[in-house]
Amino acid sequence: MDSLKTTLRGSARTLAVGQLISKTGDGAYYVTSALFFTQVVGLSPAELGLGLTIAWTVALAVGVPLGHLADRVGPRETAVFFFCCAAVAAGSYVFVRSFPLFVLAATVYAIGQRSGSAAQQALLAGVVQKGKITTVRAFLQAASNAGLAFGAALGGMVLLFDTREAYLTAFALNSVVFLAAALVLTRVPTVAPAPVSSEGEKSRSVLKDRPYVAVSVLNLILVLHGPLIDVALPLWIVTHTEAPKWVLAAMFVLNTLAVVAFQVRVARGVTDMTSAGRYVVKGGLLLGLSCVVFAYSGSGSSVWSAALLLLTAAAIQTAGEMMQSAGTWEISFGLTPDGRHGQYQAFFGSGHTVAELIGPLVLTGLLVYWGPPGWILLGALFVVASFLMVPAAKWGERRLNAGKATTGASPSGAE
Template sequence: MLWINLVDKTGSGLWLSITALYFVVVAGLDTASTGLLLGLGGVAGIAGAPVAGRLADRLPLTRVLLAVQVVRAASGLLLLFAHGFWQLLPLVALGSLGERSASVLTKLFAARVAGQDRARYQAVQRTVVNLGYTLGGLAASAALAAGTTTVYRLLLLGDSLSFVLVALLVARCAEPPSATRTVAVGAPVTTAGTAARAGTVTSAGTAAPAATAPPPRPAGPWRDTGYLGYAALDSVMFLYGCSLTVGLPLWIVTRTTAPHGLAAAVFVINTVLVVLLQVRLARYGNSPRVAANSLRQVAVWFVLSCAATAVAVLHTRWAATVAVVAAAIAFTVVEMIQSAVSWELSVSLAPAHLQGSYVGVHGLAQSTSRCVGPLLLTSVVIAAGPAGWLGLGAVLAGAALLQRRMVLRRLDRPGAGVAEAPLSVVPITFSEQ
């Protein structure tokens, strides 16, 4: 799956670097129409996470992921022949839907394969993802030196073909173990719930007693108010992503005396630090309780990152530059810690038999933040000046501390059913035949 991520994100790096430019230069849209196109497409992508998660609980995960990659490839290839806003919109929406679906499915695959070592696996995966984006971005930058429409089309074609290659790689992957799918010897595959009700037969041929009925669990994530509250607070904290990619670059250009080139350097700083440090910082998500307590560090880094951004309005050029670099580093550190924490808690707080549905609902948090974040940062935070950034830091830190309290309360609740155990061992049901 790491190779799949590398290929996927390298292709995505080709496209993300030129997305807006493609619609203006090749498709002939104006900037306002391009913004509307990408915004509406992003809204469609919100549905991808919960739908994909629910399907992963009912169908083989690898087959769902294969279908999603085929959809992404098809939407990209069809974009090459689409013209006008209304032809482009459904294809952009389809691509966004596929991108968010693939993100959730890849996360589920990693959680099921890695088990209790999922925090380290996620860190390695994020490192690979950043390498892929870097390779794709560098290739796109070199190609854009030509500046022709043919180059733009070739980059989009490269992105689409990367999904074809990913689909072929996924087709070769074995299905990871799941709490809702068991392997049967001499009998059709049954669900864990069916085996528990009917009882099992040991390898010696003797009947084992039926499993004791588990304590009542939520019928689904939409009825689990505790998990919904956790996900809602995560959607607030995910604003750090837009702060780094949208807010800080715009702040550099419009409100500070720092060199405008730092707006591009922010991404370099972010990528290099993630590649160097993400695996080391995975320890902040080693277990549900460790992850919950790490939210205190997340709160501190939120305050530091936003405060450094606010200070960047200093008139002295070197001081503004130092503040901008400090803000970029702080936002990257909080990204690495919070991503490890969010990964662990989103999986471990979910009942094992509904893990896909729960993680899918959690995926809404990041999707919603992506849609709301740019508008919030430009119209509220940046418009309010330094006070806006200080206020944002206080809100993000408050969300982190409140989430810590909610999660610890859930972990301390009797019969919480937190998924501490690895999912790498498949339960085996022997038939009576």
Template sequence: MTGQKSWRTRLAGALPATRESRIIAVNALIGSMGTGMFLAGSALYFTRFGGLSETQLGVGLAIAGVVGLATTVPMGMLADRFGPRNIILVVCLWRAVGYLAYMRVEGFTEFVVTASLLYVMDRAGQPLNQALVGRLITGSERNRTMGFIRSLRNLGFTVGFSLAGIALTTGSKAAFQWLFIGNAFSFLVVFVLVWMLPRVGPAKAKDTAEGENAKAVVPPIRDWRFVAVTAANGVMFLHDAILITVLPLWVAEHTRSPIWMITVLVTTNTVITVLGQVRTTRHIDSLASATRATTWSSVLLLLACVAFAASGWSDTSGWAIMTLMTALLLLTFGELLHSASSWEISFAMSPEAAQGRYLAFFNVGFSAAEIAGPAVVLWLLSGMGPGGWLIIAVCFPLSAALSWLGTRQKPAPAAAGPGPDAEPGPDAEPGPDAEPVPATSGS
């Protein structure tokens, strides 16, 4: 009986602590499964059946990416005005309709218009979800919930890609379109789950305690510390570009490693991320601990780049395999630390009354890295070979130093808790400014 109780205790400890955080976790899994299905077949669909050339597809996605980047902060402002939950509900419906509309696209102009309208919502999804977490969850469970989101997203993408592989074996237009339908349906499921979360209204500054009004909040672009950590975060996120875009090309074109090593490396990263991201958040619960984690992350990423360079200088497949696996492990653990620290830093430095727009602005760094990162890294490596990795390596500690400058004089996280109209979860730890009212947590 004691053993059974212990097993149940360990299982409960491995799951999100509250009903709302569990809903958030399920949302992450379902949404990423749909997105994984779409991403696995979208490029082939548009070039085979949508009337686009590969060049037009790339240009169209770049245009849509810029539109999404430009509208991220305005979407965050809407979340501050109407509450993140309400805006997420609109986003879910918009994305469901948009992915169905992709099936009617024929030609470049229709693709650019449809993709741009979708990217407005796609780019807003991550900061809006983080803003909702910030409004509904406090204490260590907040960062832990973000860890669950990232772990389950990785798992969902893998499942989605696998399902897409089964469908794409036929190569028919109908099979591709079912992937689009599956993605649209996933957002309808997410809509229902978000509807079940507690309602949270617009964020409000604490006039009585601080004598401030929400209108007095400094815009993020005028907060030099926040601009510094946002820029640093964007550069640190080059690890995503390295993993998703650069790694397969580097292994195939610049090393003596067998091609199957690409699958081994990507699978290893996915497994470690799924199992390790939540654990990584355990000791990152303050601005100081997040700053230290960013520094350690930069060291690991620097060493990963050195190992990648060594893999390109290798003359044997055995040495290439060993150095590539070493680089992958260093990159993965650096990635886990950076993700956890970036959540805590962005929460801690976002004023409560403007959390939506601050988190959206912070996410612009990630979006910029996602758009420009692959091109910059591939340009360096194509021109310098393994030596290009050494230049990339230096960028990480420099970024960590810039992040430290932005956080070093900031007071302890006091403005990232839920608003006075939100209800923090019963298992959540009240923030330093939280009112002594019942609590809830959410996504």
């Protein structure tokens, strides 16, 4: 415990406070935004979905170039700037009265949030010792979930009042907390920008780092567990099980509180790339097992047996999620060349954005319309992706070490 306190003091603790603050606003936004834009602004559900898809697609497309900017300008300054952009976008929602303005505001918000988070990861890599990054990252994840839970509770109060003024208050809160998070980040020591590539030096683009691309794609498959609780599971519970609807809320609370309570403890077992690969495999196996239990919850079970199976599956999934996350954090940072954490973390984090974009469509078709066989297939995908992560990470290690041996410093990241 003393070593953990030592690790989490100073800059690491400041980063966690910033994460807690920013995610509190996000939690309130996620709970209230859909109803605000459809019932208050007057957008149709189709317009809402299309606008968000456009916004996050644009954020995905510009993520790597803006991550490269963070490396060149400095991650702290970049994170502060983009969090301020997110604050402005969140505040502008109170003036949105048409679909084009919604798309514009949502796009700025998505870019600010995603690019700010990527720059924050690069800042983490610059101010925390390499051997402690995974532990600190786990602490940040716990702070993130705590912020989301608290923000969701505030959002629930907004829904209780269900007035235009209450919704506007939620968006104003989101704007203020992003500004507060940006202010907190200014207390973290600045990280020197990476030097500009010399003329004739090979391209440093992450897109040319094939092992890292492979690791990121495999992680994209593994993080498909994210959209499960948001989209697929509510529909699965309603159409395929006898379980009461409140089970979904219980599953969400279980997941959130477990990550807050145990993510740091789980991450302590990841100390190097070998243990990281082992944790990813264990996490993938648990995610696969959870899919099997989810599949059985729809096999004509009674109300209470279905509820028990769903909660059991959620607990197994959460354990798998924590192990997979801890392992992939170590791999994603460990395979990043010095001076390129901005663009590399932006690219790795884009897997979460892609999962959120394609997850609802893929998982709905796979699970809701296909049923139990779809769950088994999804579980198999989790297991296969986790096992493939080990050779992919070793491939990346060999390439990284070969680059260091060739240049005598950081590898170029080119093929």
